[in-house]
Amino acid sequence: MKTKKRWKKDDTELTLLALPSVVWFVLFLYLPMIGLLIAFKGYRVFAGHGFVYNLIHSDWVGLKNFEFLFKSNNITIFLRNTLGYNAIFIILGMVIPIAFAIMLSMLRNRFASKLYQTIMFFPHFLSWVVVAYFLFAFLSTEKGILNNIIAAFGGERVQWYSQAKYWPFILVFMQVWKTVGYSTVIYLASITAIDGSLYEAAVIDGATKWQQTKYITIPSLTSIAIIMFLLNVGRMFYSDFGLFYQLTQRIPGSLYNVASTLDTYVYAALQGNTPVGMTAAATFFQSVACAVTILIANGIVRKIDPESALI
Amino acid sequence: MARGKKDMDENDSGLRLDRIKPATNVFFNAWFALLSFIIIVPFIFVIMISISSTKSIAEHGYQLWPSEFSLAAYAYLWGERVTILRSLGVSVIVVVLGTVLALLLNSSLGYVLSRKSYKLRGFLVWLAFIPMIFNGGMVASYVVNANLLHLRNTIWILILPICASPFNIIICRTFFQHTIPDSVVESAVIDGSSQLRIYAQMILPLSKPVLATIALFTAFGYWNDWFFASLYIADKNLLTLQALLNNIQRSIDFIVNNPTLGVSLMAYKASMPSEAVRMAITIIVIVPIAMAYPFFQRYFISGLTIGSVKG
Structure with missing residues (x-):
């Protein structure tokens, strides 16, 4: 029953308006998708020719690049670290900010609450390069304040940057330090948007503050929590590169096992002379794995609660 | 109770x-x-x-209250002002150009996608949406940027790859749909205004809150980026402040190896209060963020709320 309408002057104008962005999308997002073909090629650079020529004239090698990748010993370390840290970040990134947001919303003093938010949000605007300097000021073996304190109490100075056992905790702590304010503010915004009459009714029924939190606040946050969860799960195979690379001072050998992720591997490979095909295989795997994860997660959410699904 | x-x-x-x-x-x-x-x-x-003196650092390490104060680090940076100011200049150009471009690309496509009667709307929604689920990844982007678009060692590599973003486009679209009634746009069309005119003279002025938020997050994103510079920029003249900081971390001797003054290398090295200097550059990177932050703080929170509106 829908009649096909004619193309109007409006449509031409809107197309022109969209054109610059569309060109941008093609150049910076869609061409790389085609570039993923490198993962199936023995990509070679022919002197004097451009990228397209090289891509076409390189031999197809099927899944050889993937074979190499998954046979290398370290891939299990990269995968374990990438997925493991992300799992921890996702869980902590949900529990801690929700708890903080609820606590902030209960503070009696509005000004204090705003002040805490402002301060906690700030690290979001710092780069990992800067944060790495902060951390160095604490952890430097010779000069760092942590070792100074240890030494003042007569302890032995710790070589933080070469002791792998500390780093899972340091990395997790710093990740939380930098991101907790941002997520807290997002959840707090959702709490502020909850209909106040719900609480009034609960108070009249004699609900305690704890009961109000349990039966009103937390259920009201599920929708935004699910969206955040889906967005994060969709990046499960990616890691926050700067966190691992900068904080560890460029991943020294002694920290390789605890701080290497798929992204640090790819970055190192791009800077070194690993064949580009194998590195491309790693990123192809990342992209596909993430797309599949987010679609599955979204499918599950849709089954349980269609309203909260992202797609 | x-x-x-x-x-x-x-x-x-x-x-x-x-x-x-x-x-x-x-x-x-x-x-x-x-x-x-x-x-x-x-x-x-x-x-x-x-602001610790070299002697104080050498004897007591990093201290929360230095035993001897000194502005030598800042004096040293003042001596290196050519390098610092050049990097600051690059950073400012990248932030300004990038933010303006980001606003134009995000808001124009966001507006087009908000026009329900537009014939290509469905197609463009998919075009903008697919990259949120699936992308080419680091290697393919690298090859496209470096070998096909030839952006290596140009200022554009610092600007173009992160200027538009599917996420911000969706935020714009949602904002336009919720705050600007269709009838207003339609009556303007009937009055004979072109879409470009409607976009520039009606939509943009009405969208200051959402544009301000996107501008701020984008500007901080550009200011903090060191990753693109580390992958693509070898030219000293194109280093942003963050990239400079990153390079100094990479080799503390970076400035020593690139003296802008005519002092001999050894004398230069000896005179350089290196540890304090590193921290002083960190401060120079942070100060603009810290100064801008309190003024724009309210936009972050309102912006996050806009972003959480699903539509």
């Missing part, structure tokens, strides 16, 4: 129950004060190191 009395004085008990107990309030405040302290202390610490 107040259940038994609820019929007698519900207003009163409502007021009282709606608040947390004074003891809890004190506890929460103490908790957030502690958290804020943990966030702030690294800043103060780094400032203190930057």
Whole structure:
């Protein structure tokens, strides 16, 4: 029953308006998708020719690049670290900010609450390069304040940057330090948007503050929590590169096992002379794995609660 | 607790129950004060190191209150002002150009996608949406940027790859759909205004809140980026401040190896208060963020709320 309408002057104008962005999308997002073909090629650079020529004239090698990748010993370390840290970040990134947001919303003093938010949000605007300097000021073996304190109490100075056992905790702590304010503010915004009459009714029924939190606040946050969860799960195979690379001072050998992720591997490979095909295989795997994860997660959410699904 | 009395004085008990107990309030405040302290202390610490004398650092390490103060690090940076100011210049150009471009690309496509009658709308929604699920990844982007678009060692590599973003486009679209009634746009069309004119003269002025938020997050994103520079920029003249900081971390001797003054290398090295200098550059990178931050703080929160509107 829908009649096909004619193309109007409006449509031409809107197309022109969209054109610059569309060109941008093609150049910076869609061409790389085609570039993923490198993962199936023995990509070679022919002197004097451009990228397209090289891509076409390189031999197809099927899944050889993937074979190499998954046979290398370290891939299990990269995968374990990438997925493991992300799992921890996702869980902590949900529990801690929700708890903080609820606590902030209960503070009696509005000004204090705003002040805490402002301060906690700030690290979001710092780069990992800067944060790495902060951390160095604490952890430097010779000069760092942590070792100074240890030494003042007569302890032995710790070589933080070469002791792998500390780093899972340091990395997790710093990740939380930098991101907790941002997520807290997002959840707090959702709490502020909850209909106040719900609480009034609960108070009249004699609900305690704890009961109000349990039966009103937390259920009201599920929708935004699910969206955040889906967005994060969709990046499960990616890691926050700067966190691992900068904080560890460029991943020294002694920290390789605890701080290497798929992204640090790819970055190192791009800077070194690993064949580009194998590195491309790693990123192809990342992209596909993430797309599949987010679609599955979204499918599950849709089954349980269609309203909260992202797609 | 107040259940038994609820019929007698519900207003009163409502007021009282709606608040947390004074003891809890004190506890929460103490908790957030502690958290804020943990966030702030690294800043103060780094400032203190930057104004410590070389002797004080050599003898006592990094101290929260240096035993000897000195502005040598800043004096040294003043001597290196050519390098610093050049990097600052690059950073400012990247931030300004990038933010303007980002606003234009995001808002124009966002507006087009908000026009329900537009014929290609469905197609363009998919075009913008697919990259949120699936992307080419680091290697393919690298090859496209470097070998096909030839952006290596140009200022454009610092600007173009991160200027538009599917996420911001969706935020714009949602904002336009919710705040600007269709009838307003339609009547303008009937009056003979072109879409470009409607976009530039009606939509943009009405969208200041959402544009301000996107501009701020984008500007901070550009200011903080070191990753693109580290992958693509070898030209010293194109280093942003963050890239400079990153390079110094990579080799503390970077400035020493690139003296802009005619001093001999050894004398130069000896005169360089290196540790304080590193922290001083960190301060120079952070100060603009810290100064801008309080003024724009309200936009972050309102912007995050806009972003959470699903549509």
